[in-house]
Amino acid sequence: MPYSQEDQQWIQSQLQAEHIGREIITYDSVDSTNNIAKRLVGKPDKEGTVILANSQTQGKGRQGRTWHSEENVGVYLSTLLKTSLPPDQISKIALVAGVALVQAINEFSRARAYLKWPNDILLNGKKVAGILTEYCKKEAHSEVILGIGINVNHARFPIALQHIATSMAMENGDIFERLPLITFLLNRLDQEYQSFLNEGISPTIDQWNLNSDMFGKHISLTKGTQTFFGTAMKLDEEEGSLILLTDNGEEIAFDSGEVTLME
Numbered sequence: 001m002p003y004s005q006e007d008q009q010w011i012q013s014q015l016q017a018e019h020i021g022r023e024i025i026t027y028d029s030v031d032s033t034n035n036i037a038k039r040l041v042g043k044p045d046k047e048g049t050v051i052l053a054n055s056q057t058q059g060k061g062r063q064g065r066t067w068h069s070e071e072n073v074g075v076y077l078s079t080l081l082k083t084s085l086p087p088d089q090i091s092k093i094a095l096v097a098g099v100a101l102v103q104a105i106n107e108f109s110r111a112r113a114y115l116k117w118p119n120d121i122l123l124n125g126k127k128v129a130g131i132l133t134e135y136c137k138k139e140a141h142s143e144v145i146l147g148i149g150i151n152v153n154h155a156r157f158p159i160a161l162q163h164i165a166t167s168m169a170m171e172n173g174d175i176f177e178r179l180p181l182i183t184f185l186l187n188r189l190d191q192e193y194q195s196f197l198n199e200g201i202s203p204t205i206d207q208w209n210l211n212s213d214m215f216g217k218h219i220s221l222t223k224g225t226q227t228f229f230g231t232a233m234k235l236d237e238e239e240g241s242l243i244l245l246t247d248n249g250e251e252i253a254f255d256s257g258e259v260t261l262m263e
């Protein structure tokens with residue numbers, strides 16, 4: 001069902017957020033909630049506005065991929081954050097969102113979700129949720145569009161995605177209500193973002209490390225045209241980069257790349 005006026009009001013009434021969710025705008029179908037949020041860039045008082053859609057016709061994934069956005073069964077939302085953080089800190093917002101997202105899914109799912117670097121959420125080894133951040137520089141500050149997609153009640157996926165995608169319903173054998181998941185996520189996101197602004201990224205990285213099962217595993221990491229093989233060790237406490245112990249015994253920190261779990 002598309003979100004009703006009552007749904008929108010209920011979500012709003014459940015939020016304790018300082019930044020995120022000051023205003024919730026619901027849509028039936030949009031091209032991409034990130035694109036709608038982008039229209040708010042530069043407008044005063046729009047920080048923390050949440051764009052929530054029942055479906056997307058051109059949902060965007062990372063690295064130019066599309067995000068399958070079937071109506072009624074998923075959560076597709078974006079929010080806008082205005083920040084004066086230095087550019088090297090801004091990319092850490094995706095880690096903040098990853099922690100809030102995995103915790104929100106685990107609040108409702110019996111099957112445990114885990115983070116896979118940089119910001120995929122996996123359930124039984126398949127992708128259940130993802131994060132897409134886009135940045136706009138505006139004079140002294142930056143605006144960050146944070147987009148989150150969760151496969152909640154999908155019963156199946158197109159053939160091309162079947163080996164990599166799953167939903168909370170498919171892994172638990174249950175249907176989930178979207179509204180409590182959305183409100184938990186937005187409240188958690190707001191708290192984690194506050195913690196990041198006040199205390200820095202370390203507490204988030206501790207939570208990230210606790211909510212990932214990729215450490216100690218053999219992985220391949222592709223960056224540009226190069227592929228590295230080794231053991232994922234942890235996320236670096238200050239930077240959030242992934243420390244890889246390569247098969248040649250060298251420790252390398254990566255700030256970006258695509259990871260494939262080998263086992």
Ligand code: BTN
Pocket residue numbers: 031032033034035056058059060061062063065067075076077078119120129130131132147148149150
């Ligand atoms: C990924 O590739 O893992 C990122 C997926 C992000 C999908 C969400 S759905 C809501 C928001 N709007 C978009 O177009 N993409 C993000």
